[in-house]
Amino acid sequence: MTAVDGVRVDPVAMWQAWRHEFEWHLDQVPLLLETMREHVVLVRSTRYDQVKITGGGYVDNMPSAVGSPADRDSNLLWAMLVVFTKSATEWINAEVLPPAAPIYPVLAQDRRTWLEDRVVVDPDGRTAGARADVTTKWLIAHAERIYPIEALDTYREGLFRTIRRYRAIYSAAGTVRRDRPITCRVCGQAGVLSDWITGADGRGTQIGRCKHCGEQYLPGE
Numbered sequence: 001m002t003a004v005d006g007v008r009v010d011p012v013a014m015w016q017a018w019r020h021e022f023e024w025h026l027d028q029v030p031l032l033l034e035t036m037r038e039h040v041v042l043v044r045s046t047r048y049d050q051v052k053i054t055g056g057g058y059v060d061n062m063p064s065a066v067g068s069p070a071d072r073d074s075n076l077l078w079a080m081l082v083v084f085t086k087s088a089t090e091w092i093n094a095e096v097l098p099p100a101a102p103i104y105p106v107l108a109q110d111r112r113t114w115l116e117d118r119v120v121v122d123p124d125g126r127t128a129g130a131r132a133d134v135t136t137k138w139l140i141a142h143a144e145r146i147y148p149i150e151a152l153d154t155y156r157e158g159l160f161r162t163i164r165r166y167r168a169i170y171s172a173a174g175t176v177r178r179d180r181p182i183t184c185r186v187c188g189q190a191g192v193l194s195d196w197i198t199g200a201d202g203r204g205t206q207i208g209r210c211k212h213c214g215e216q217y218l219p220g221e
């Protein structure tokens with residue numbers, strides 16, 4: 001047991017809570033990013049058709065979806081994921097001594113995203129989602145090594161806050177959950193699934209909602 005601010009905390013429970021928050025947020029990214037990129041393509045094609053129908057000159061007048069909110073948002077999310085992954089990799093590899101080979105995610109093999117100081121998301125939304133999928137899986141597989149790196153805490157919280165914000169905006173992405181639903185104390189069915197919201201302090205707060213009867217469970221319940 002460790003004392004934190006005078007409160008005794010079980011370190012195993014702390015690690016499990018951290019891991020759950022880490023997995024839940026990163027699990028949202030691939031589908032969320034894919035949905036955001038599809039939105040960019042959708043905006044582009046819809047405008048294209050409208051302009052085309054009204055007459056000539058559509059090529060000159062065709063508005064680019066680059067710079068649209070969905071384009072900007074998805075680029076920011078992608079960039080934050082890459083920066084977090086790069087930082088985590090540097091910290092992890094600081095403890096990997098020769099002759100052991102340094103550990104890198106697949107993302108590091110793509111110079112466009114890893115070495116250049118700019119954001120690259122493939123125009124194909126599915127490709128962006130697939131790349132995010134590989135990257136978030138790598139991070140989750142290295143969760144135990146990332147957990148002790150306190151220097152990443154603030155950035156990680158910012159990344160997770162961004163994920164929660166975009167989930168609210170691009171709600172069509174739905175929610176990815178790896179946990180089994182737990183039993184609802186109101187209706188008795190195994191239907192309570194967890195979600196994360198941003199609390200008053202700006203931090204992630206876990207809540208639950210029963211998919212059968214709609215009962216909501218607030219933090220700590």
Ligand SMILES: [Zn+2]
Nearest residue numbers: 184187210213
């Ligand atoms: Zn219920």
